[in-house]
Amino acid sequence: MSAAAASSAIPITPRGRWGKRWILIGCLAWVGLLLLLPLVAIVITVVRSGAETVLDTLRAPDVLHAFLLTAQITVVTVLVTTAFGVMVAWVLVRQRFRGRSLMNAVVDLPFALSPVTVGLACVILFGPGGWFAPFFQQRGIQVIFALPSMILVTIFICIPFTIREVVPVLEEIGLDEEDASRTLGASVWHTFFRVTLPNIRWALAYGIALTTARAIGEIGAVLIVSGLLQGKTETATLFIYRAYEDRQTPEAYVVALVLASVSVALLLAIELFRHHEERERTRA
Amino acid sequence: MSTPIVVEGLCKRFGSFDAVTDVTFTAPAGAVTALLGPSGSGKSTVLRMIAGLEEPTAGRIFMGDEELTVKSVQERRVGFVFQHYALFRHMTVQQNVEFGLRVRKAEVEQRRTRVADLLELVHMAPFADRYPHQLSGGQRQRVALARALAPQPSVLLLDEPFGALDAKVRQDLRRWLDELHRELGVTSLLVTHDQEEAMELANQIVVMHEGRVEQVGSPGAIYDDPATPFVAGFVGSANVLHGEVVDGHVHLGSMRIPGAAHLDEGASAAAYVRPHDVMVNRDGGDVTAVVERVASLGWLARVSLRLPGGETLVAHVPKEDLHGAGEGDEVQVDLRNPKAFFAPAPEIQVEEVAP
Numbered sequence: 001m002s003a004a005a006a007s008s009a010i011p012i013t014p015r016g017r018w019g020k021r022w023i024l025i026g027c028l029a030w031v032g033l034l035l036l037l038p039l040v041a042i043v044i045t046v047v048r049s050g051a052e053t054v055l056d057t058l059r060a061p062d063v064l065h066a067f068l069l070t071a072q073i074t075v076v077t078v079l080v081t082t083a084f085g086v087m088v089a090w091v092l093v094r095q096r097f098r099g100r101s102l103m104n105a106v107v108d109l110p111f112a113l114s115p116v117t118v119g120l121a122c123v124i125l126f127g128p129g130g131w132f133a134p135f136f137q138q139r140g141i142q143v144i145f146a147l148p149s150m151i152l153v154t155i156f157i158c159i160p161f162t163i164r165e166v167v168p169v170l171e172e173i174g175l176d177e178e179d180a181s182r183t184l185g186a187s188v189w190h191t192f193f194r195v196t197l198p199n200i201r202w203a204l205a206y207g208i209a210l211t212t213a214r215a216i217g218e219i220g221a222v223l224i225v226s227g228l229l230q231g232k233t234e235t236a237t238l239f240i241y242r243a244y245e246d247r248q249t250p251e252a253y254v255v256a257l258v259l260a261s262v263s264v265a266l267l268l269a270i271e272l273f274r275h276h277e278e279r280e281r282t283r284a
Numbered sequence: 285m286s287t288p289i290v291v292e293g294l295c296k297r298f299g300s301f302d303a304v305t306d307v308t309f310t311a312p313a314g315a316v317t318a319l320l321g322p323s324g325s326g327k328s329t330v331l332r333m334i335a336g337l338e339e340p341t342a343g344r345i346f347m348g349d350e351e352l353t354v355k356s357v358q359e360r361r362v363g364f365v366f367q368h369y370a371l372f373r374h375m376t377v378q379q380n381v382e383f384g385l386r387v388r389k390a391e392v393e394q395r396r397t398r399v400a401d402l403l404e405l406v407h408m409a410p411f412a413d414r415y416p417h418q419l420s421g422g423q424r425q426r427v428a429l430a431r432a433l434a435p436q437p438s439v440l441l442l443d444e445p446f447g448a449l450d451a452k453v454r455q456d457l458r459r460w461l462d463e464l465h466r467e468l469g470v471t472s473l474l475v476t477h478d479q480e481e482a483m484e485l486a487n488q489i490v491v492m493h494e495g496r497v498e499q500v501g502s503p504g505a506i507y508d509d510p511a512t513p514f515v516a517g518f519v520g521s522a523n524v525l526h527g528e529v530v531d532g533h534v535h536l537g538s539m540r541i542p543g544a545a546h547l548d549e550g551a552s553a554a555a556y557v558r559p560h561d562v563m564v565n566r567d568g569g570d571v572t573a574v575v576e577r578v579a580s581l582g583w584l585a586r587v588s589l590r591l592p593g594g595e596t597l598v599a600h601v602p603k604e605d606l607h608g609a610g611e612g613d614e615v616q617v618d619l620r621n622p623k624a625f626f627a628p629a630p631e632i633q634v635e636e637v638a639p
Contacts, residue, residue, distance in 0.1 A: 041607075052442070114455050176366050176368060176369075176370035177371075177372055178371050179364070179366070180364065180366060180370040180371075180372070180428075180431075181372070181383070182336075182337070182338070182357040182358060182384055182433075183335055183336075183357055183360075183363070183364040184384035184387055184431070184434075185357060185358045185361070185387045185388050186358065186383070186433060186437060190387060194372075194383075195372055198374040199373065199374060200374075201581045280373075
């Protein structure tokens with residue numbers, strides 16, 4: 001009787017252990033094939049095309065301009081989404097007002113919306129005959145088919161990243177430290193820069209890394225609003241798109257590899273930030 | 285350094301909930317005043333309104349002759365100690381204490397000496413370069429106190445400062461805070477739900493219940509002469525005996541408890557009697573009761589008694605006064621210092637008696 005009880009109390013059989021192992025092997029194959037294989041393919045293709053192709057591509061004016069444009073869009077996007085993201089996150093966590101939950105939901109809209117739709121909406125607003133077109137035309141500012149609209153759509157798409165990273169951290173930290181700072185005589189600004197900001201810095205860095213990665217990789221919305229003017233409104237992703245269409249595949253691969261390298265670097269940075277954030281969170 | 289705090293008709297509404305209603309009291313200069321009440325009684329809200337962290341719906345707050353009601357938190361110059369320490373987690377102990385001095389743009393030299401003095405005062409000097417997460421709860425609260433004292437506030441506000449600590453540390457810190465207060469003499473307002481803590485530390489106690497002040501008085505007055513049934517039940521433990529007022533006494537069954545002369549004839553009333561005011565004798569008392577249970581609390585015994593009318597009564601008596609009476613024995617009972625209050629509906633008689 002005691003033997004029967006003992007055997008029913010031990011659920012891990014050799015078969016159960018094998019089941020676990022097979023799941024692990026399946027997951028490794030899934031991650032390896034679907035996530036890493038494409039990257040490996042690009043690296044091998046570029047290496048095979050030779051050093052000369054790589055150097056020529058990286059020296060071409062169109063390519064350099066494309067990288068410059070991507071960098072400009074990314075920098076402006078990161079600055080704007082970070083500043084407003086922290087503000088929105090702070091308001092969402094620290095203030096109770098009518099429509100707060102609606103605001104909370106609307107913030108995630110860019111996650112759900114297809115970038116192409118965003119691009120089209122931008123054309124409706126700023127394109128030829130668009131709502132705001134006369135206003136900017138009168139002042140001689142070119143919005144659509146130019147840098148401003150490309151930055152605008154990228155910002156729109158990147159809005160949620162910083163907010164979604166900062167909100168949970170602000171919630172967890174609570175109000176006590178900010179209250180303490182104020183009772184010690186610190187102004188609202190001093191409190192923000194000396195107390196709140198240092199507490200959310202890793203979440204913020206994480207949000208910035210995600211935003212950067214997204215801004216660099218954006219193509220759908222930018223494709224619509226850029227007008228595809230070669231050497232003028234062509235970002236790195238748009239260059240890859242056009243080069244591929246024009247059968248200049250080696251150049252496309254080289255630029256793609258550069259973008260992929262930046263992404264991998266960002267990924268490592270993100271991991272580092274997450275590690276720091278988790279360590280900081282375990283403190284109280 | 286010592287200024288009285290005066291609170292007049294303070295009210296706070298959160299939506300449709302009245303958290304604080306018409307609270308008025310004075311915290312005398314240089315003394316410790318405790319705001320005592322169960323959780324949800326509005327005591328923390330009062331403290332936060334005095335600090336300026338919460339805006340009153342109505343009422344006025346003064347510090348000495350100066351009206352604080354419309355001043356910003358920063359202008360009030362209060363020291364605030366939080367239940368969960370609220371230390372700046374990315375700053376060292378030294379930087380935490382220095383924060384208030386930096387904000388007020390004190391000279392570097394002055395800052396260094398003040399921080400060093402304070403860390404010495406709270407026995408945290410060897411830990412100046414540690415971060416809050418490297419300290420124990422008691423150490424963190426001492427740093428929080430040094431930080432609050434650094435800018436030389438005119439009053440010190442403490443919000444359940446020992447609430448998050450375990451019993452032993454709480455005892456030590458309480459004694460230590462008492463000494464510190466004697467040394468500094470800064471007007472202090474302490475929020476607590478722990479009556480023992482309030483009794484030990486405070487010169488004056490403000491008992492709060494459901495957003496209102498129930499009684500203001502010295503610890504002795506609060507305990508010996510409770511103004512309301514709530515105070516009688518909350519501060520210290522008490523037996524509650526429900527009956528009817530006849531001829532200035534509370535009658536229940538054959539028992540007549542004195543002290544109800546202020547109540548209307550025929551009204552239903554409740555008499556509050558402390559367990560140590562229940563005298564147990566083998567013979568020669570007012571009422572006969574049956575011993576139901578005897579529990580030893582060291583030199584004291586906690587005796588559960590059943591009265592002829594079926595009510596239970598708890599007595600704390602020195603063991604030798606029992607003269608060997610045990611469960612099932614009949615004893616004689618006398619009640620000292622009963623406090624009678626008007627009690628609208630005679631409820632089920634379940635009284636809270638702490639061991």
